[in-house]
Amino acid sequence: MSTPFQTDVAIVGAGPIGLFAVFELGLLDLKAHLVDILDRPGGQCTELYPEKPIYDIPGLPIVTGQELTNKLLEQIKPFKAEYHFNEMAAALEKTPDGKWKLVTDAGTEIIAPVVVIAAGGGSFVPKRPPVPNIETFENKGDGVGVHYAVRKMETFRGKNILIAGGGDSALDWTINLAPIAKSLTLVHHRDGFRAAQHSVNQMRELERNGKVKFHVASVKQLHGENGALTGATLAGADKVEWRHDTDAFLPFFGLTIKLGPIAEFGLNLHENLIPVDTAKFESATPGIFAIGDINSYPGKLKLILSGFHEAALMAQAAFHICRPTEKLRFQYTTSSSSLQKKLGVTA
Amino acid sequence: MKIIATDRKGAERTVEGRDGWTVMEILRDAGLPVAAECGGACACATCHVYVNDGWYEKLSPPSDAEVDMLDMALAVEPNSRLSCQIVCADELDGIKVTIAPE
Numbered sequence: 001m002s003t004p005f006q007t008d009v010a011i012v013g014a015g016p017i018g019l020f021a022v023f024e025l026g027l028l029d030l031k032a033h034l035v036d037i038l039d040r041p042g043g044q045c046t047e048l049y050p051e052k053p054i055y056d057i058p059g060l061p062i063v064t065g066q067e068l069t070n071k072l073l074e075q076i077k078p079f080k081a082e083y084h085f086n087e088m089a090a091a092l093e094k095t096p097d098g099k100w101k102l103v104t105d106a107g108t109e110i111i112a113p114v115v116v117i118a119a120g121g122g123s124f125v126p127k128r129p130p131v132p133n134i135e136t137f138e139n140k141g142d143g144v145g146v147h148y149a150v151r152k153m154e155t156f157r158g159k160n161i162l163i164a165g166g167g168d169s170a171l172d173w174t175i176n177l178a179p180i181a182k183s184l185t186l187v188h189h190r191d192g193f194r195a196a197q198h199s200v201n202q203m204r205e206l207e208r209n210g211k212v213k214f215h216v217a218s219v220k221q222l223h224g225e226n227g228a229l230t231g232a233t234l235a236g237a238d239k240v241e242w243r244h245d246t247d248a249f250l251p252f253f254g255l256t257i258k259l260g261p262i263a264e265f266g267l268n269l270h271e272n273l274i275p276v277d278t279a280k281f282e283s284a285t286p287g288i289f290a291i292g293d294i295n296s297y298p299g300k301l302k303l304i305l306s307g308f309h310e311a312a313l314m315a316q317a318a319f320h321i322c323r324p325t326e327k328l329r330f331q332y333t334t335s336s337s338s339l340q341k342k343l344g345v346t347a
Numbered sequence: 348m349k350i351i352a353t354d355r356k357g358a359e360r361t362v363e364g365r366d367g368w369t370v371m372e373i374l375r376d377a378g379l380p381v382a383a384e385c386g387g388a389c390a391c392a393t394c395h396v397y398v399n400d401g402w403y404e405k406l407s408p409p410s411d412a413e414v415d416m417l418d419m420a421l422a423v424e425p426n427s428r429l430s431c432q433i434v435c436a437d438e439l440d441g442i443k444v445t446i447a448p449e
Contacts, residue, residue, distance in 0.1 A: 048385045121384065129421050130448035166418035189423040194415035218422065237425070254419040256393060256449070257384050 004109035005082065007033045008322045010102045011116045012089040012262070015043020017292030017307035018118035019072040024315035026079030027331075027339055030322055033110045034081055035102065037088040037123045037260075042069035044120055047255060058305060068304075078344045084108050088123050092265045092288075100287060114318040117267075117274060117283075117290040118307070122259035129164065129219060129251045137222055137229045137249070145229045146222070146249045150177070158182050160245060162232055164219055165252035171195035173250060175202045178211045185244065187217040187234060222249065262294070270296060280317035281310045287321055289314045348440035352379055353399075355446055364435035370396070370444065371431035381446060387431040389413055392420040394430040395447040402442045406433060422448050 009025055011018045014036035022032050038047060045054075045065030053062050060068070087104035095101050095111060102110045126148035128134060137146040142155035150156070150173055157180045163170055166188040172195075178184045186203070193200050206212040220241060221233040231245040259272050267274050267283050267290070274283050274290035278297050282289050291314050292307035300306070319328050333339045340346045348364040352374055362377040364370070371394040374381045382393035389412050398406065403426040409417070413432045417423055430444065 044385070049388050049390045052388050052390060127419070127421055127449075188418070190414075190418075192414075194418040253421055254392070256382070256391075 003107065004101070004111050005033055007031050007082070007110060007112045009033075009114045009116055009318055010035070010100065010110040010112040011081075011118055012102070013043060013118040013120060013292070013294075014038070014041040014083060014085070015118060015120050015292065016045055016068060016072055016304050017120075017311055018043070018116070019069070019076055020308050021116055021118060021291060021311040021314065022076040022079050022081045023072075024312045025318060026076065026081075027333070027342065028315055028319045028328065029342070030114075030315065030318060032079070032081045032116075033084065033112070035084045035087050035089050035104055035108070035110070037086070037125070039086050041073060041083065041085075042066065044257075045069050047124055054304070056303065056305065078342060084110075088260060089119070090261050113287060113322050115288050116314060116318070117262060117265075117288065117294055118292045118311075119262055120293045121257040122262060122272070122294075123257065124255040125258050125260070127251075127253040127256045129253065131219055131222055134222060136227045137224065140227050140229070144247050145227065146251070148251065150250070153177065153180065156181060156248060159247040161185070161248045161250065162187070162219070162244065162246040163250045163252065164188070166190070166193040166195065167252060167254060168195045168199065169254075170252040171199040171203050173252065174212055175199060175206065178206050182247075183213070184211065185213045185215065185246070187215050187219065189216065189218055189237075191216050219249065219251070279313065281314045282317060289318065348435055348437055348442075350374070350435070350439075351441065351443045352377075352396075353443075353445040354379055355448060364439070364442075366435055366437070368435050369431050370433040370435060370442070371429075373435065374430060374444075374446070379446060380449075381430060382449065383431060389416050389429060389432055392416050392429060393449070395420040395423075396428055396430045396444040397424055397426050397447060398428050398433075399426065399443040399445060402439070402444075403428070405439070405442075420447065 008030040009032045011034045014034040050066035087106045090105045091103040093101050099113045100115045143159050160183045161181045163186045174186045207214050217234040217236045219232050220235045224230040234244050235241045273296035276290050276295045291310040293302045350362050350364045353359045364373050371383050384393045385391035
């Protein structure tokens with residue numbers, strides 16, 4: 001299969017609610033494609049608290065974010081959803097035959113009669129340090145300027161590199177880029193790191209060998225004409241500032257949630273949420289549904305269990321749009337042999 | 348107890364704290380721009396505040412988990428804390444915090 005994909009339902013967001021939507025749709029024989037900006041399923045559950053316990057999932061007295069995601073993936077496996085990871089839902093447009101076309105920033109196109117926004121708070125994007133005009137140094141080409149991720153290590157060969165941060169990404173890239181960089185400087189606000197101990201040990205070894213310079217400092221300003229980065233002003237713990245020459249600046253402070261292009265989908269957002277009715281969880285735009293943390297309605301509770309309920313009702317309504325001439329047969333998984341067959345559990 | 352909070356534009360507001368609630372919850376419910384993406388699990392660093400005017404020293408010290416999580420916060424200063432880890436109590440009446448840049 002290749003783009004444009006034709007399916008029944010395009011789901012924006014592969015968090016717990018987007019995943020469970022696959023299940024509810026699947027019971028009704030509706031196929032789904034999921035788009036997520038992260039590189040794996042689970043959304044906030046796996047990005048923010050994979051190891052933290054959740055206590056309010058019905059029937060699961062204690063489950064971690066990662067475990068819940070794993071169980072949902074197991075539950076929806078029979079329905080063979082298509083996943084598009086590392087892609088952000090960028091645009092939504094109506095097709096001439098009345099369907100929707102969802103386009104991602106990677107150019108993937110998914111055409112479906114129903115679109116479900118299950119995007120939580122929006123897209124996870126890198127945190128951008130509050131350094132004046134930092135955005136003018138972004139997207140200036142391979143190996144130079146400001147980068148929030150390393151796509152190709154080779155592009156940084158022979159460069160002077162400045163890395164900021166104290167987590168695993170900051171340390172991993174310090175260790176990986178130091179051997180090929182002309183110089184590598186790491187700055188962090190304290191002489192301690194949340195990164196894995198073996199990474200910290202490796203970094204300290206590189207520092208002893210003169211391959212890495214480490215300062216307890218922060219980046220206050222960036223310098224360069226027309227977006228061509230030449231250096232940064234660093235400030236130490238004692239507030240003393242100095243100029244540091246560099247070709248590239250790589251800040252690694254993890255991810256934060258920004259609403260992103262969903263704001264431009266024409267869904268009449270109210271305080272960054274999509275108003276829906278509580279019978280179908282459909283937005284004011286027919287065929288576009290919103291479930292989970294991204295929607296709003298009187299009495300809304302931002303709980304995973306509420307999102308599961310919303311997914312079930314959404315699926316019923318989606319069926320009527322996707323299969324307008326068919327009769328929806330309401331069945332229970334406990335007693336229906338046809339549902340059990342779909343789930344692959346018949347003897 | 349009262350919390351004196353300064354937002355990112357420098358405007359100061361006094362909000363009423365509630366015993367046992369976290370400062371993050373009070374700031375968020377008062378409509379101040381605290382993202383608190385993880386909901387108070389010490390897992391995101393988006394409720395970062397600076398604790399001012401000697402109040403930092405009056406707080407019980409941050410846990411190892413909070414110190415680690417502050418590594419993911421932006422523009423960390425010596426008086427940085429995660430507001431989801433500060434619990435309102437009478438002895439903190441008048442505490443001054445400034446919401447950190449995002």
